[in-house]
Amino acid sequence: MKIDCTVDGKTLTLSLNSNKPLSLILQENLDNQSNTAHCKGRMCGLCAVLIDGKAELSCMVPAFELKGRNIMTFDQFQKTRNMKDIAKAYELEGVEPCKDCYASRSIIFESLISSEETTPDEIKRTMSVVKCNCMETSDEVNIVTKALDIRRKRNVRRS
């Protein structure tokens, strides 16, 4: 089937099997560099992407659900100002994810920050999708809180 969608700011028309997962589309058809996870349903949580601003595991999204959606991968997200806020929060907190889960965790952090989610339980629940144990849950809560502060200040300055 033919699917029109936007990936990293580019409008594409993809000719694909309707049940092909987004993670494989990114790897095999679009040569995405940040997404290499292929856990075959083991729920590694390392393939998160932003779909219409919300983090989702790309291996759980079939091609037919992509029609008209806006997808942003870490390849594009790492160049944005929003990622700089998260990187600054890593720096302030003194912890950062390992290189395996850096992209996925940052994407999920962005999803939480953009929805202004500050409830610790909700943050922990959302972040638990990443199975890599390089980061403490308390650190994750602090990072979201700090990154949110940084973004608010930035927005105030801009206005």
Add this chain to the structure above:
Amino acid sequence: MADRKSFSRYTMRCGMILRSTEAGRKLDGFDMPELDSRFLVITASNIPGNNEINIMGTKMPLLASDFIAYKGQPLLVLFGPDYENTELALEKIKVKTSPMDSKEDSSDFPDPLFFSWGLDENGENDEERQQMKKIESSFELESGDEESFNRFPILSWQDSNNTMHVECPSQWQSMVRECVASALNRSPETITLHPDKYSEKYDEYFIGPAMYATYTSIATFITGMPCEMRESCIAARPGISFHTVTWIDKNSKPRHEETTVIIDQGYWAIMGKELQRQIMVNILPKYSLESFKAMIRTQRSPKRPSVFCGSMVHAASLSSRGIHTSRLALKLDLTPSSFIQDTNKDATRFTDWAPRHDLTDLEEKVRRISKDSDFDRKWSSSALHSGQFGLQGYLYGIGLASGLSTAGFSTTTAKENQFMAQLSYTTKKNVTVSGYFPQSLSGDRTLKEILGRTFSATDQTELVLFIEGTQKAPDSGPDILSFYSSIFLTQLMKATMKLSQLTRKEDAELPITLRFNSQNLALPCEFEYSGFGTAVVEVEIPKTSLIPEVKNVWIDIAIAQPQIKGLEPKIKSIALVAFESLGVKLASNFNISVKCTSERKDVGTYSSVENLVRSLVTSALSSAFWQATGQKSGVKLPFGDKAIERYLGGDE
């Protein structure tokens, strides 16, 4: 070199593997659908060169040809214009199989490894054992395989000079190159490898990348187009079962023991003999026994061949020993620690059991020394005989110690030397590392690269390496088993990351120092004979001060390493440091004579001269000191340097 970035998805071929779903079947062929010219099928019959991959001396087929050895074995590789079409076409291919005769594969498989001591002529002590209590324990490490979460792209292309370029994530560059060359029937010089970013975490996954690189290269060779595969890598570990039986006498002392180990390494045993040898080292009991028998057998099974899974195998065999010791303690109503303490009293050191070391020569030397020496006259004048306790008459002693040196990273050495390393971020924003370094890391480059990766991105940190002590690890094994270096680098990387995070904190107070353990105690044990040494120490206790003084020292070492230049002064300095740390003074007429010879110049190992010399002089000194203080009577030893030289030189 062809420009890697100039490839277009339209001019590439994407490959997928058809794997077997059952094992132990005869492969009769394939039912192929009609495929157009965009597709390429690679089977065992159309590989241009040899259908085999050589992993550390074990040869396995690249693609199954006559029979299916294990579930998941690659049978066929299909290359197509894109992954979706390839997958659809692959689903239509049917594999034709039939039941296989019970014919075994004739490829090499290691013979069982036996080791024993103290057995009677029949190899058993049956009659005696029947009257004893029997305690058994079993431990099993289940075999398994694990697929990596990530898929690695493997790409190959050919340039105008007919050079094959391969890009794959592997640190085993020469192995990949040779596999590709063998499959293409070309010389390895015509293959250029571009190792993709690699991390030690995937060290166990080395079979996969080599096989996939070979498949893509064959496809490129046939089609002339760049070919790509994206595959997960699989780490398989061997299954090992341990069964130990101990016979205990009426006094609750372990007397006889038998251990049987069965290894399941899959259909091909990669480094099977090495695995057996390493398990043997770990299953030797630490308590005294009259007899011991161990048998390690590797059996073939229809499973994926497992790579040499070093740390896990060591941990499993040590665990089996630990479990058996606990079982013995439980049956004897003791706690494991008190059992170990109890049996350690008369424990025999590992080196006494080390296989293949012939101690006949040493025993002969000691016998000759004992025969010709007589200190009886000294002891006869002792005040001890008359019941007067004092040092008079015991103020002089000569101690002799001989021993073997083993190269390798031993548990014993690990316990004696805490290999801690230290990483500091100084007030001048320098990074310093101090500690012992393995031989292979003595150059600063590797360390600087690791540190540079973390620190250079943040600020202009100048990297300074401060190396404490020697640049060699006190014990180092052959390169292939240099576990220490891999552990050290892993720990260093973790510590570097942690330090980097600490320095970035706003309230960070410099200097920041981190200490990290640069060894893994669960990773022993590769022993190789690496030298023989003897030390003689002459001690006198002056009546005036009663502080022991070392008068003469003779050290003779035959070391199994090619280069001995500069070793003699080093040995002298180690001996002097040992004396100092043991609290003895050097006499005014102190003399030290060192002789060092090189034997077995062909070996590539480096001996732990430090440990050997330190242990030799320490034991020789303690022996001499015991004589001098009268705590050990009846010792017969030679006197005079000429006599000693005569004995050690082998002159009758």
